[in-house]
Amino acid sequence: MLILALATLALTCIIAAPTTRLxxxxxxxxxxxxxxxxxxxVLMAAPAAPLGFTDEFVPWMPTIDVGLALRLDGLxxxxxxxxxxxxxxxxxxxxxxxxxxxxxGSFYVLMTTFAAAMLLLVLTDDLVVLFVAWEATTLCSFFxxxxxxxxxxxxxxxxxLVTAAGGLSLxxxxxxxxxxxxxxxxxEALAHSVWHEGGAFPVAVAALLAGAAFTKSAQFPFxxxxxxxxxxxxxxxxxxxxxxxxxxxxxxxLRFSPALAGEPLWMILLITSGLITAILGAAAAIRRHDLKExxxxxxxxxxxxxxTMIGVGTPAALTAAVAHTIAHALFKSxxxxxxxxxxxxxxTRDIRMLAQRRLRMPATATTLALxxxxxxxxxxxxxxxxxxxxxxxxLEFPGPVVAAVAITVGAVITSAxxxxxxxxxxxxxxxGRAGELVREAPAAFWIVPAAAASAGLALGLLPFLLDGLxxxxxxxxxxxxxHAHLELWHGLTPALLASGLIIGxxxxxxxxxxxxxxxxxxxxxxxxxxxxxxxFRSGTIRFGSFVGSWAGSRSPxxxxxxxxxxxxxxxxxxxxxxxxxxxxxxxxTEPFDWALIVLVLAGVxxxxxxxxxxxxxxxxxxxxxxxxxxxFVLGAADVxxxxxxxxxxxxxxxxxxxxxxxxxxxxxxxxxxxPTGAIAIGTGLAAGLGVWALTGRREMSDAxxxxxxxxxxxxxxxxxxNTILVDFRALDTLGELTVLGVAGIAVAALLNxxxxxxxxxEDLRSExxxxxxxxxxxxxxxxxxLLTPVxxxxxxxxxxxxxxxxxxGFIAALIGGAGFALLYLAAPSDSEARVKLPYLLxxxxxxxxxxxxxxxxxxxxxxxxxxxxxVFGVHFTTAIIFDIGVYLAVIGIxxxxxxLLGRPYAAISARTAQRPVTDRSNP
Numbered sequence: 001m002l003i004l005a006l007a008t009l010a011l012t013c014i015i016a017a018p019t020t021r022l023x024x025x026x027x028x029x030x031x032x033x034x035x036x037x038x039x040x041x042v043l044m045a046a047p048a049a050p051l052g053f054t055d056e057f058v059p060w061m062p063t064i065d066v067g068l069a070l071r072l073d074g075l076x077x078x079x080x081x082x083x084x085x086x087x088x089x090x091x092x093x094x095x096x097x098x099x100x101x102x103x104x105g106s107f108y109v110l111m112t113t114f115a116a117a118m119l120l121l122v123l124t125d126d127l128v129v130l131f132v133a134w135e136a137t138t139l140c141s142f143f144x145x146x147x148x149x150x151x152x153x154x155x156x157x158x159x160x161l162v163t164a165a166g167g168l169s170l171x172x173x174x175x176x177x178x179x180x181x182x183x184x185x186x187x188e189a190l191a192h193s194v195w196h197e198g199g200a201f202p203v204a205v206a207a208l209l210a211g212a213a214f215t216k217s218a219q220f221p222f223x224x225x226x227x228x229x230x231x232x233x234x235x236x237x238x239x240x241x242x243x244x245x246x247x248x249x250x251x252x253x254l255r256f257s258p259a260l261a262g263e264p265l266w267m268i269l270l271i272t273s274g275l276i277t278a279i280l281g282a283a284a285a286i287r288r289h290d291l292k293e294x295x296x297x298x299x300x301x302x303x304x305x306x307x308t309m310i311g312v313g314t315p316a317a318l319t320a321a322v323a324h325t326i327a328h329a330l331f332k333s334x335x336x337x338x339x340x341x342x343x344x345x346x347x348t349r350d351i352r353m354l355a356q357r358r359l360r361m362p363a364t365a366t367t368l369a370l371x372x373x374x375x376x377x378x379x380x381x382x383x384x385x386x387x388x389x390x391x392x393x394x395l396e397f398p399g400p401v402v403a404a405v406a407i408t409v410g411a412v413i414t415s416a417x418x419x420x421x422x423x424x425x426x427x428x429x430x431x432g433r434a435g436e437l438v439r440e441a442p443a444a445f446w447i448v449p450a451a452a453a454s455a456g457l458a459l460g461l462l463p464f465l466l467d468g469l470x471x472x473x474x475x476x477x478x479x480x481x482x483h484a485h486l487e488l489w490h491g492l493t494p495a496l497l498a499s500g501l502i503i504g505x506x507x508x509x510x511x512x513x514x515x516x517x518x519x520x521x522x523x524x525x526x527x528x529x530x531x532x533x534x535x536f537r538s539g540t541i542r543f544g545s546f547v548g549s550w551a552g553s554r555s556p557x558x559x560x561x562x563x564x565x566x567x568x569x570x571x572x573x574x575x576x577x578x579x580x581x582x583x584x585x586x587x588x589t590e591p592f593d594w595a596l597i598v599l600v601l602a603g604v605x606x607x608x609x610x611x612x613x614x615x616x617x618x619x620x621x622x623x624x625x626x627x628x629x630x631x632f633v634l635g636a637a638d639v640x641x642x643x644x645x646x647x648x649x650x651x652x653x654x655x656x657x658x659x660x661x662x663x664x665x666x667x668x669x670x671x672x673x674x675p676t677g678a679i680a681i682g683t684g685l686a687a688g689l690g691v692w693a694l695t696g697r698r699e700m701s702d703a704x705x706x707x708x709x710x711x712x713x714x715x716x717x718x719x720x721x722n723t724i725l726v727d728f729r730a731l732d733t734l735g736e737l738t739v740l741g742v743a744g745i746a747v748a749a750l751l752n753x754x755x756x757x758x759x760x761x762e763d764l765r766s767e768x769x770x771x772x773x774x775x776x777x778x779x780x781x782x783x784x785x786l787l788t789p790v791x792x793x794x795x796x797x798x799x800x801x802x803x804x805x806x807x808x809g810f811i812a813a814l815i816g817g818a819g820f821a822l823l824y825l826a827a828p829s830d831s832e833a834r835v836k837l838p839y840l841l842x843x844x845x846x847x848x849x850x851x852x853x854x855x856x857x858x859x860x861x862x863x864x865x866x867x868x869x870x871v872f873g874v875h876f877t878t879a880i881i882f883d884i885g886v887y888l889a890v891i892g893i894x895x896x897x898x899x900l901l902g903r904p905y906a907a908i909s910a911r912t913a914q915r916p917v918t919d920r921s922n923p
Contacts, residue, residue, distance in 0.1 A: 001045035002056045002070040002123055005038040005080075009116035016112045020105040027108055028095035032088035035115060039084040046077050050475035050482065053187075055125060060863045071125035071187055074472025078322060079122040079251050081469075082329045086243035087115040089448040093337050094235040096445040097344065106147055111239065114140040118244045122251055127174045127184045134170055134212075134248060138163045141245050145232040152231040158533045162225040163245075166215025170252075173208035176201070186255065190479075195259040202259070206266040209256055210273075217249030217303045220276040224529025227284075227296040234340030237292065241299045242333035250303065250325060253310045254318070258479030261313030267399075270311025275410040278304030282417035286509075286516065291339045291349040291425055295332070298375065298421060301414055302328050308407065309390055312397055315482045319474040320389035323486060326466065327374060327382040330456045334371035335425070337449035338364055342429055344445070346438045351428030356435040363446050365430050370453035374460070376422035377415055377502065381460040384499070385486055387415060391495035412498055412505075419506025424513065463488055557668075557676045564683040571686030574693075581697055588696035592633060599626045612664050617654050621647055637806040638721040645814035649894060652821040656901040660757040716868060716877055717803035725808065726879040726886075730864040733882075734850050737889055741843045744893040748840060751900045774828035784826040791819030799887050803879060809886030816887070817894030824898045839895035846889025853882040 012034040020027040045054045052073070059067040072080070091111060098104050117136035124130050138160065146156035178184055180201045181192040195202050213219070218226035226246070230237060240246065253270065260266040281301030288294040306328070309321035341364050343349040346357050359365070374383035394411055397404035440446075459466060463486035474482035490496065509516055603622035610616040624647035631640035668676070700708075707728065712718050715727040725733050795816035802808030820835050856878050857865035866877040 001041045002054065002072055003058060003068075005041040005045075006070070006116070006120060006123065008034045008038045008041070009112065009119055013109060013112045013116055016108040017105045020103075020108050025098040025100065025102075025104050026095050027104070028091040028093075028098075031108055031112055032091040035084045035088035035091065035112075038119065039081055039088070042072065042077060042080045042084070045072050047073060047472065050074065050472045051480075052472070053476075055187075059861060062862050066184075068129065069125040069185060070123045072123060073476040074469070074474070075251070075254055075322075075476035076122045078326065078469060078473040079247065080119060082243045082247065082326070083115055083118040083122065086329055086333050086452075087111070087118075087239060089333065089452060090235050090239045090243075090337070093238070093340075093445075093448040096442065097233070097235055097340055107144070107233075107235075110140055110144050110147070111235070114144065114239065114244055118248065121248055125186050127177060127186055127189065130186065131167070131171055131174050134216075134252075135164075135167050137245055137248055138167055141229070141240055144236045144240070145229050148232050148236070155225075155228045155231045157537070158530060159225045159229050161533060161537055162215050162222055166212040166222070166249075169208050169215070170212035173205055173212060176204055176208065180205075190256070190259045202263050203265050205256075206260050206263050206269070209252060209260070210266065210269045213249035213252045213307075214273060215249075216252070217246045217307065218277070218300050219249075219273045219304065219307055220280065221273075221529070223277055223281070223300050224533060226300055227293055228530055230290075230292050230296045234292070234336055234343070237296075238333050238336035238340070241295070241336060242329045246299065246303055247325070247329070250306050250310070250321075253307065254321065254477040257310055257313060257318060257477050261318075261478070267311050267313060270307050271407060274304045274306070274308030274311055275407065275414075276304070277301070278308065278414040279410060279417075280304075282414045282421065285421040286417055286424065288421075289351050289428075291342070291351065291429065292336070294421060294425060295335055295339060298418065299332060301418065302332070302375070305390065305411060305414060308411070309393060310477075312393055312407070313478075314393060314396065314398060315474060315478045315480065316389070316396060317393035318477040319470060319482050319484045320386060320393045322470050322473040322477065323382075323389055323466065323484075324386035326459075326470070327386040327456065330452045330459075331371040331374040331381075331383055334367060334449040334452035334456070335375065337452075338368045338371065338446065341441050341446050341449070342368075345441050351424070354429055355432045357432045357438050358435055359430050359432060359438045361430075361438065361440045363440055363443070363450060365426075367446060367450045367453045368429060369426055370457055371449070372422040372426050374453070374456040376419040376506065377499065378419075379499075380457065380488070382456045382463065383460070385460055385463045385488060387502075388490065388495050388499060389486070391498045392490075392493070395494050395498075408498065412502055415502040416505035416509065419502060420509035420513070420516070423506070423510040427510070427513075460488065557672070557679075561676075561679055564679050568679070568682045568686050571689055575689070578693075581693055584696045586696065590633070593630075596626050596630050596633070610665070613661055614658060614663075616665070617651060617658075621651055624650075636721075638719070638808070638811065641806060641811050642814065645811065645818060648818050649814065649821060652818075652825065653897050653901060655825070656898070659759045715803075715866060715879070716875060717879070719802060719804055719806065719808070721806075722802045722808040722883075723879075725810075726803075726882050727866055727877075730854070730879070730882060733886070734854065734864070737850050737886055738847055740893060741847045741889050744843045744889075744896045745840065747896055748900060756901070777826055777828055780826045781828070784822050788819045788823045791822070792816050795819065795887075799883060800880065802883060803877070809883030810890060812883075813887045813890030813894070816891055820891070820894060821898060835895050835898060837895055839892045839899060842888050842892030842895065844892075846885045846887070846892060849885030849888060850882055851885075853878050853885060856881075 012031055016027070016031055019030055023030060047053050054072040056070045057067055091108070094104075094107070094111075098107070114137065117133050117140055121130060121133035121137065124133060141163070142156050142160040145152050145159055177189050180194050181189040183189055183192075215222045218224075226241075229240070232240070278301045281297045281299070281304060285294045285297035285301060288297060302324075306321055306324060309317045309324070339349055342354070342359070342361070345361065345364075346354060346359060348354060348357075370381070374381035377384045377387035391408065391411060394408040395404060397407055466486055467484055470486060471482055471484040474484050600623050603619050603626060606619035606622070607616055610619055624643065628640050628644040628647065631637075631643055707720050707724060711720050711723045711728075715723040717723040717727065795812040798807035798815060799809060799812035802812065824835060854864040856867050857863050859867050864882075866879045868875065868877050870876070
């Protein structure tokens with residue numbers, strides 16, 4: 001059921017764009033149905049016992065127990081229902097909020113992706129997947145805020161910076177937990193004894209998890225991004241505040257509460273930050289005139305109370321936290337949506353402007369009153385029930401009496417201010433008695449917030465309906481059965497007296513609201529959180545510019561100095577720390593090795609002595625080709641072929657760039673030559689020392705013995721190099737293939753954005769008998785017409801035989817690329833030189849084929865596991881298809897370089913690059 005629920009949401013993300021193109025803004029009603037279906041599936045899989053759970057596992061790498069592990073207990077059930085039901089309501093509401101005209105596909109795609117990421121976050125039982133889902137919500141919120149217009153760019157960036165910093169904190173916590181507990185499963189990690197053994201482990205995890213949750217849930221001192229994000233459209237704000245993003249931080253704290261409750265640092269961080277955030281948010285909300293901004297600060301305040309409850313950590317406090325999470329989701333989603341209705345109908349949400357309008361909107365006013373009353377903790381609403389539980393838990397705090405009193409007083413102050421700003425919303429929106437008449441919106445606009453507000457009333461009158469749901473969630477959060485009993489009337493209790501004090505103080509603030517406004521208006525914090533974020537951002541950029549300047553020069557000395565010095569330092573460290581080396585087994589050298597060493601040395605000396613770039617390319621090629629011969633001598637045929645082809649294509653690419661670079665190297669003064677020479681000599685000595693230390697001093701490794709003895713039996717291939725690349729370590733190869741594709745796309749994007757350096761003027765002016773490429777290249781072109789098809793055919797042969805003989809996708813693509821390079825260089829002009837193949841499409845197709853081949857591995861039970869099959873009696877494996885993906889991507893990279901380099905004009909777009917050009921200059 002859990003897998004099916006996630007698959008349903010994933011499918012919803014896929015169909016969101018085409019559904020929007022078909023139905024326009026009304027696509028929200030259709031897209032809401034899968035979310036409600038997912039909620040039904042989750043309910044069907046719900047555990048019956050308070051501490052029960054349902055788990056499902058989809059293997060990815062079964063041999064090391066890696067896969068998609070899902071676990072549904074009471075806590076994840078509550079958050080799953082909030083994510084799905086509120087998400088469905090917001091999608092339905094958006095159909096009336098969004099304009100009839102406009103492109104809303106990106107909105108619906110991002111919103112459904114947001115819901116899928118949140119559902120994965122609350123259902124996963126794997127720490128790594130938890131982090132991935134956490135970051136996915138960060139990205140979704142960033143794009144949803146940023147798409148609201150040019151004015152939303154800076155707030156979106158600030159939101160991303162703060163929440164991404166929290167993601168790094170979560171990543172560190174995940175690493176520490178995995179190392180400390182030896183597992184990636186959340187349930188197993190929480191049950192480990194290391195939490196109760198003291199030491200630095202629980203302290204470090206508590207600090208890191210708190211940092212992650214505070215950034216996500218806008219807790220002090222990271223609270224500034226939440227009001228800043230109000231530039232997003234109302235449906236985004238409603239979902240982000242009520243069911244997604246900020247709720248992710250609350251879920252994280254509740255999930256790890258069984259292990260960290262009672263940890264002093266955990267309690268101090270959560271209670272202190274929570275209370276400060278609650279009071280600051282409430283005090284800021286009471287000064288706001290923008291209804292949406294007021295709600296943003298109220299979200300901060302309510303989240304602060306939730307964090308404080310989790311910090312208290314008793315079963316009663318966690319029960320109150322779960323109940324208030326449900327109440328908050330209902331009243332906050334209703335409030336944001338109903339404010340959107342008012343804004344849409346009245347054209348403003350500023351209470352000062354609304355006072356000049358007559359709002360005749362009975363349904364909207366009733367919805368706003370119910371939701372605001374629930375937030376204020378007025379009796380008969382669910383917010384009152386959860387507030388009573390909260391006050392009871394604070395009064396029963398197991399710590400010092402002074403702490404219990406301080407926490408309760410902080411909660412009372414916050415709640416009184418909450419009552420006041422809730423009334424401020426209602427009075428401010430509907431106090432106008434003159435001016436423009438604003439009539440009620442269509443029922444389809446306010447029906448969703450009305451349903452959420454009505455649910456808060458119904459569950460307030462009949463709170464026992466939530467007993468089972470809150471009981472199982474609180475039990476999961478506390479690690480013991482919580483036995484929740486939600487009631488509207490508990491008798492005359494200290495909590496009831498505190499509630500009376502809150503309502504009385506709140507009414508006083510409402511009656512004296514003019515005096516409160518005059519008193520609160522000038523109050524501001526001495527430090528702006530947004531200014532701190534901007535200062536951090538600008539400082540980071542300056543620091544990055546400073547570090548980037550080290551490698552931002554065209555001087556090769558500066559580029560190579562850092563890795564060269566690091567190599568020297570490693571060699572020095574090894575020389576003083578490595579003990580006795582194993583005895584060298586025989587003499588590993590052959591007479592021919594010394595001849596190759598002399599050849600390589602001659603190439604190095606010639607490269608150092610070279611004064612022109614073309615001579616440097618030639619003599620550097622001598623070194624490369626010498627290494628190719630050396631690989632052949634050592635028996636590494638695949639590596640030798642790869643080295644040879646890379647050398648050839650590198651020379652081809654450099655030839656295309658030579659006209660844009662100075663013909664000669666500049667002469668450096670001696671004060672620069674001496675340190676450069678010292679670094680070069682030191683690097684050479686370090687490399688030589690490493691070769692001497694590692695050559696002939698070890699037996700065959702266990703991994704090599706395994707590949708040699710079992711490789712052909714397990715994979716069906718006899719070429720050990722190819723089977724390692726496309727069978728045993730296919731995931732590594734897929735990653736490298738993806739990086740290669742990104743590099744190709746980056747080349748195209750960079751040349752499109754910046755263009756090429758100009759051609760040397762002397763080359764443009766030179767007119768020699770060799771300048772006529774069309775006449776002088778006849779012989780080469782005729783040979784090329786014959787050779788290119790043969791070379792391409794040879795590359796295809798090497799592609800399909802690579803599993804058994806030297807070859808494979810990479811080598812075959814390099815040979816094919818050499819054929820295309822020959823075809824390009826033999827052409828008489830740029831327009832005729834282009835190889836008219838969609839090179840960017842080839843890159844994308846190669847990555848897609850490689851990824852899709854991995855999915856075929858699930859037929860054998862694991863991603864990228866080769867599937868064996870016979871075609872007309874010939875044995876094949878899907879590793880060959882994977883190699884085809886490698887072939888396509890590498891060919892695309894080569895064609896990208898050939899088609900976009902060596903041109904006489906500056907920049908060309910990817911689309912233009914697919915069309916013939918008119919320039920007739922020599923390539």
